[in-house]
Amino acid sequence: xxxxxxxxxxxxxxxxxxxxxxxxxxxxxxxxxxxxxxxxxxxxxxxxxxxxxxxxxxxxxxxxxxxxxxxxxxxxxxxxxxxxxxxxxxxxxxxxxxxxxxxxxxxxxxxxxxxxxxxxxxxxxxxxxxxxxxxxxxxxxxxxxxxxxxxxxxxxxxxxxxxxxxxxxxxxxxxxxxxxxxxxxxxxxxxxxxxxxxxxxxxxxxxxxxxxxxxxxxxxxxxxxxxxxxxxxxxxxxxxxxxxxxxxxxxxxxxxxxxxxxxxxxxxxxxxxxxxxxxxxxxxxxxxxxxxxxxxxxxxxxxxxxxxxxxxxxxxxxxx
Amino acid sequence: xxxxxxxxxxxxxxxxxxxxxxxxxxxxxxxxxxxxxxxxxxxxxxxxxxxxxxxxxxxxxxxxxxxxxxxxxxxxxxxxxxxxxxxxxxxxxxxxxxxxxxxxxxxxxxxxxxxxxxxxxxxxxxxxxxxxxxxxxxxxxxxxxxxxxxxxxxxxxxxxxxxxxxxxxxxxxxxxxxxxxxxxxxxxxxxxxxxxxxxxxxxxxxxxxxxxxxxxxxxxxxxxxxxxxxxxxxxxxxxxxxxxxxxxxxxxxxxxxxxxx
Numbered sequence: 001x002x003x004x005x006x007x008x009x010x011x012x013x014x015x016x017x018x019x020x021x022x023x024x025x026x027x028x029x030x031x032x033x034x035x036x037x038x039x040x041x042x043x044x045x046x047x048x049x050x051x052x053x054x055x056x057x058x059x060x061x062x063x064x065x066x067x068x069x070x071x072x073x074x075x076x077x078x079x080x081x082x083x084x085x086x087x088x089x090x091x092x093x094x095x096x097x098x099x100x101x102x103x104x105x106x107x108x109x110x111x112x113x114x115x116x117x118x119x120x121x122x123x124x125x126x127x128x129x130x131x132x133x134x135x136x137x138x139x140x141x142x143x144x145x146x147x148x149x150x151x152x153x154x155x156x157x158x159x160x161x162x163x164x165x166x167x168x169x170x171x172x173x174x175x176x177x178x179x180x181x182x183x184x185x186x187x188x189x190x191x192x193x194x195x196x197x198x199x200x201x202x203x204x205x206x207x208x209x210x211x212x213x214x215x216x217x218x219x220x221x222x223x224x225x226x227x228x229x230x231x232x233x234x235x236x237x238x239x240x241x242x243x244x245x246x247x248x249x250x251x252x253x254x255x256x257x258x259x260x261x262x263x264x265x266x267x268x269x270x271x272x273x274x275x276x277x278x279x280x281x282x283x284x285x286x287x288x289x290x291x292x293x294x295x296x297x298x299x300x301x302x303x304x305x306x307x308x309x310x311x312x313x314x315x316x317x318x319x320x
Numbered sequence: 321x322x323x324x325x326x327x328x329x330x331x332x333x334x335x336x337x338x339x340x341x342x343x344x345x346x347x348x349x350x351x352x353x354x355x356x357x358x359x360x361x362x363x364x365x366x367x368x369x370x371x372x373x374x375x376x377x378x379x380x381x382x383x384x385x386x387x388x389x390x391x392x393x394x395x396x397x398x399x400x401x402x403x404x405x406x407x408x409x410x411x412x413x414x415x416x417x418x419x420x421x422x423x424x425x426x427x428x429x430x431x432x433x434x435x436x437x438x439x440x441x442x443x444x445x446x447x448x449x450x451x452x453x454x455x456x457x458x459x460x461x462x463x464x465x466x467x468x469x470x471x472x473x474x475x476x477x478x479x480x481x482x483x484x485x486x487x488x489x490x491x492x493x494x495x496x497x498x499x500x501x502x503x504x505x506x507x508x509x510x511x512x513x514x515x516x517x518x519x520x521x522x523x524x525x526x527x528x529x530x531x532x533x534x535x536x537x538x539x540x541x542x543x544x545x546x547x548x549x550x551x552x553x554x555x556x557x558x559x560x561x562x563x564x565x566x567x568x569x570x571x572x573x574x575x576x577x578x579x580x581x
Binding site for chain 2: 061072080
């Protein structure tokens, strides 16, 4: 972990997570010569300042993701801290065997930073979508799964974890939430309780926090208040707070913009399944989205827009 | 051709009921040459980062690898004899978290070579121009896309500290033949040599030529070998690929190897 003076340094955060990634690499690059940034022909422009500041520590290798990931096992063996960055399905799903064999089994450290999770690349079609990256990685040993919902979260998650001897996966969203968490909350609390209520427990993963804040605001008109928990780290995860809340509310809603399999909902069920008279609602991406359009168009199609979420929740609560 | 090492290979495979005898026989002379004449490394040297590296990418020939690691003092003979047994560190494919001298846990083909590219790149980034990375791949393994992706990466990054040895035992030939192997590596920007992988003299000439000259590109040595080399009825691409000899076959193999000493 980087010393505290660095962590507490005042930061101006970028508006987008990808730009923040480039800025964070420079800050860490200044203090850690072991950091090597490798991309597969993406974000090449925004990483040029890093390239110029640290010659020989930036490589735009080419379009051969499994080999790039595999090659990083060699760099990792040599004591470097590789950061590999490209589009989610190619970085994770295409290179899954390399991550499993060359890093998880061999216990070598690696930082994976993806862009374009779920349907962020909405107009490019389903070849560029990825819903099951987190679920695929979740089984692996020695892995941290980060789902930062803002630039600030990405920055602090990276500087606090990048040099641990394990695999770190940072899944960057192109559509961050606007909630500004205090540093201490981000570092010390997991999950982070955003709102307190009596009738309902809501768990939300990453950028969908924005929709949940709109949801809880609208539910108040129906005299429904919620314990709202925000999760930006899927593994390891401690859900005791969720269990305590559900014990009181008896109602759990999990909202996550990923596959319905192997995500936050399953983790919650493992810990709350023994609670009597329990009702749950899972809102996730239930099927492949084959359509094109804007990100908002695809959230509408997948049932994850604020409007669709509210409709499902009101039906679940039997409120009119 | 080293009969004693072959006898050890067939003994540990027979004892454990696991192993690839023909693949191990095709590379054993190359491994023995590299550890005896090129790497010149001891177990205590493994703690250093700046040193030579050897990666066995075709991990199913692990029995040959372990026999050579035992010969050169990386593991004990007693440990070698645990090969394939319950709780042994040695199994059908090498595990780098368990065995000193194993630089990559291979088995799924096409993984060890990209790792070697990363190690060679790491040496370059460290400013080390004195050490090399040696990687042994199978010609059948050259069907894997990662081999050629990584060959491109190595050439583009001018990794002239990387030497790949292709065990051309003609495994590829029976499946999806790779014609003009030499031209293919050349086309990918590598300097290519051809030698006899069972002849110490031929290996010696090739490695001395590499040592004597300066090449700007990574180097590929295509080592012509015979799968199962040393035992007449195992040679070639028949049923012996993953077969364990019965008692009679085992005695016959040892006899044939003894006769060739």
